Structures are given as C-alpha cells and as structure tokens.
Amino acid sequence: MKRMLKLTFVALMLQLAYSQSAMKDELASFENSLREDAISSIVVLRMPDDVTTRIDVTPQVLRKGLSSTRKYKIEMNQVRSKLLIRWIQQTTFTRTKRSPDLRWGLLFVDHNGKEIASIFSDRFGQVGNVDGHNIEFSNTHLIDTIHELVGSQVH
Amino acid sequence: MISAPSLVFENWEFAGHGSLPFVRPAFVYLRRGGSLDRDGRHAVRVQRGRRAGLEGQRGRRAADAYLHDGDGNQIAELNAALVVQHVNVYSGKHLVGTWNPASGTVYYAYSDWLGTKRYEADGGGNYVNSWASLPFGDNQTALGAGVDATEHHFTGQERDAESGLDHFAARYYQSQTGRWLLPDWSATPVPVPYAAFTNPQSLNLYTYVGNNPVNAVDVDGHVEGGGVSTYTAQQGSALWQCVHTGPAFGADTDGCDFGAWGVDDSGLQPQAEDATQAAQDQTADQKNSDAKAEQAEQQGQAQQQRQNAGPAQSAAQQQNGDIQAARQYLSGSPEMQTVMKAFDSGHFHIKINHDNDDSYNPRTRTVNWDPHSALRTTTGGHQTPAMGLGHEMAHGTGNRHQFAIDKITPDSRYGNKEERRVIRNYENPAARELGESPRYNHNGTTYHVDCPTCQ
Secondary structure (H helix, E strand, O other), X not given: OHHHHHHHHHHHHHHHHHHHHHHHHHHHHHHHHHHOOOEEEEEEEEOOOOOEEOOOOOHHHHHHOOOOOEEEEEEOOHHHHHHHHHHHHHOOEEEOOOOOOEEEEXXXXXXXXXXXXXXXXXXXXXXXXXXXXXXXXXXXXXXXXXXXXXXXXOO | OOOOOOEEEOOOOXXXXXXXXXXXOOOEEEOOXXXXXXXXXXXXXXXXXXXXXXXXXXXOOOOOEEEEOOOOOEEEEEOOOOOEEEEEEEEOOEEEEEEEOOOOEEEEEEEOOOOOEEEEEEOOOOEEEEEEOOOOOOXXXXXOOOOOOOOEOHHHOEEOXXXXXXXXXXXXXXXXXXXXXXXXXXXOOOOOOOOOOOOXXXXXXXXXXXXXXXXXXXXXXXXXXXXXXXXXXXXXXXXXXXXXXXXXXXXXXXXXXXXXXXXXXXXXXXXXXXXXXXXXXXHHHHHHXXXXXXXXXXXXHHHHHHHOOXXXXXXXXHHHHHHHHHHHHHOOOHHHHHHHHHHHOOOXXXXXXXXXXXXXXXXXXXEEEOOOEEEEOOOOOEEOHHHHHHHHHHHHOXXXXXXXXXXXXXXXXXXXXXXXXXXXXXXHHHHHHOOOOOOOOOOOEEEEOOOOOOX
C-alpha cells in the first residue's frame, strides 16, 4: 500500500516537473522568436476592468469579443521585443487550477500572419493563460509591460 | 450642554461587508442614572430599570437600559454593565436591520405591511429565520432555528421574553387575548380617553385597534376607535406615515397625536400638513390611475399598429417581450425586486444581443443581455437567462464608489469582491427562491435555450 502511494506521489511529481519544463520550453521558444524578429505584430485584446460579466472571461470569450471588448494591432519593433524579453526573464510561471477572469490578451503574429503564441492576463497581472494553460505569474509586471507596449491611449 | 458622558456612541455606521442600506449617524450620550440628554437632533430617552405602564406591577427589572431615538424607536439595548447587546436601525418607523456588536453580525429584517418582522437574513443575504403569527400577533412561531436578532416582532414592537407581552410605549399588550392589560389613559382628565362617542367600539379601552388588527397598527399604546391611529405603508416607499382622522381628546405624551386634536409634544410635523399631504397623495393616486387607464388604451392602439408593422418592429417587440418575461419571472424573488426597483430609478439601459454577452458597462450604464443564454454551473446545476439579467442589473445598482473598490479587490473564490457581493447577496438567494441552482464561484458554461425563463 505504502509502495503504491510512493509510486503515485513520484508519478505526480514527474508530471508536475514535466508540465513545468514544457512551460519553460514554450516560453524559451517564444523568447527565441522575439530575439530572432520572427514576430511581426501583436494583437491586443482588451476588456475594461470595470465591465462585469456573468462568468469569468476566458481566452475564447476574449478572442470572440463581447460588446465592450476592444482590439488593437501594434507593430513589433526592437523596443517592444526587449520589453517582452525582460518580462519573461524576470518572471516565473506556475500552472494553476484557478480560472482567471481575463482582461488582457496578447496574440503574437508572425510575418505570415500566423499566430505563434498567446498570453492572457487578469486585471491584476497575477493569473493568466499562456498558450492554453492557466498559469500564475510570480509578479504583476505583465500589466506594466503591456502598458509600455501599447502606450497610454489604451486603458 | 452635555457634561462628561460616561458612555458615548458616535457615528454608528455599518460599513464594510454586510452593510445596512440605511446609516443612522447617532450621537448618543448616556450617563449612568439615565437622565435625559440631547444630541441636537434627536431627543434620547433612556429607560433604565423600568417600563412604562408596568412599573408598579413588575417592580424594577434587572438594570437593562434602552436607548430610544426621537421617534420612539428603540435603537439599542444595553445590559447591566451598559454593554450594548444589539443595535437596531430604522428607516422612519420601519425596522431595517439589527447589528450584534458581540459577533459583529448584521441582520436584515423583512417586515409585512404592518411592520411585523417576517423574515431575517444575515449580512450575506442568507436566510436566518422567519416567523408566522395570527392576526392579533398571537401564536407567534419561529419557522427556523436561526437567531432572533432583536425581540421586535408584532407591528415592530418589542416582545418581552419574560412575560410574552408586547411593549408599546404607553401600555403592554397581550396578543393571546388581543387586549391591552390596562385601559387607555390620558395625561389630562377627560371622560373617556381617545374615544369617539359615535363609535361604540372606541368606548372599550382594552380593545386593540378597534379589533381590526390586519388593517391598523397602534404605534404607541394610545389607540382610539374614533380617531383611528394607523400606519399605512406608502406606495413604493419603505417610509411609513402616521395618518390620523377623527376627533381626539386629551394630550399626547409620546408624539403620535398632532394638531387640532391633541398636543404635539414631540416637535414632529403637524397633522394638518400630513392630512394635506395625504389628500395630495390621494389625488395623485387618482390621477395616476386615470393616466394608467389612458396609457393602457394607448398601448392597445399601439399594439394594433405594431401588428401591422414590419419585421424590424417585430424584433423590437420580441426583445421587449423577453425583457418583460424575465422581469416578471425575477419578481418572484424579493432580492431581485429590490434590484429591479433600483435599476428602474437609475437611468440604466438594457441592450439585447445573441452572442452570449451578459455584461454590465458602468460607463454607459448599459446591461448587455442575451435572452437565450442559460448557464450550467460548475456543480452541474442550471440557471435561466433571466438570472443573468438579474445578475448584471445587480452590478449596476450597487454603491458606485464601493463598486469601483470592490471590482479591483481580489477574492479567491469569486475573482473579486464585487462578484462576491452580487452572487452571494442577490443571485444565490434569488436562485434558491426561483428553483434554480446557486453558484459558489464566478464560473460556468453558457448554452442556448429557447426562452428567457428556460433552463
């Protein structure tokens, strides 16, 4: 019985380690794309913080858009790449079961118009979704980074 | 001039979680010994160790103390050590809620048209207890096991736990017999106090409101058959108005009698103004009634015209029908009735869509609503589209400043405090009352249904 429990525990730890490493791989790949100027533009999806909804806003809802959702497209450049790279280096990501109420979405598009990565965040920059996985950020710098990316005209 | 009070209550406010809708800034100064003090606006009467009308029979009670405001409402009960046991909050003469300082809990009171407490909820809007009784206030029975926040029940008067009698200001009332324990009395010598010689019922000084307890309320223990003293609920308002008719005799010592047929010693508005107001209200009601009949006729004509109109108008008609159906359905819940009432008086808009968009935008004061979007909760339950409308309306009708704060205050279960407030205080009670599933988070999956009240 004890052995079974030990094995289960080890399996869970391995799964957790694998998911964390998978997340790291994805982010490393995304960081490389930024360094290699593979990203052409960013689509910014925004649901205002003060708009309430019946259920938490998911990536699907934010992509589809509600009446209050706004959508912006910004061109990628060196400055913006560096901002994102800095944020990735400063932040660690942990998978979570928490379902975030998303307010920001960043869709990264390559030169062929194909979406190659996505990052979503709640209004606080604490919890979000990266490439389909709910994650918790180690800091709330993402909100500041987004504001630096899109400028003051987007609230 | 107030001299060195030993106990001072300032600004009793009920802020924060479970706050009461009515904040009474009470500056109450109480000195041991129970002398009268004033706070400038409300005369505060301290009854210490005695109750009017029964003093001789019961002797001195244990040293409980009661604080009354200028309207005669008991706003606090204190024990022998002058520790506050509970604080009552009133809107006019109407008990709104009770705060228990020991537990820090707020209880809301829901009363019937006579002011008798029928239902009690806690600060989170959860059911605590409810009470049933017969017309004279007899056979009062608690239907639940929850606490009774205050002993005020029959017509809002305090029921004495020891004797089972109701404490009106001038006399004690026994609900089992529907009679006063003492005959009515007057401060000045008169043949028959508060009687009208044209009404024989008024000559019986022991009867309660002329044996008509379903339509009349005695406010102070001086009830009269000829000059019937009743409290009637104003339409659409929680405030109660004292309406008097007929002749009166003698003086009133506790501020219910006014003007021509009594001495107003309370400084309240004279009866003449009340009567004028009542007459104006009556005229206004008549006018409203006429206007409504006219409006109904016009609506009938408009409906006929719409039937001949094109598809665009039909769609608009359908949308209005959906909203009406949802509102009709939600009106089965007292919580949602409150929400809709506030919504109607707040210049809000409802915008229909078919994109699963149930949201509220405070900048435009617009509720976006899909009348065919039902919700499956994370526990497998179901909610109607109508509940989605009620949910978003409730967001709009909260305190705007508090909304702004709560919206950015994280909550581990509901995402933020504003969602917590709406789901726990309005959505869940309404869901239970309407046979839908409550939610314990801000999640769920939407799905299409055929009508706003379908699950």
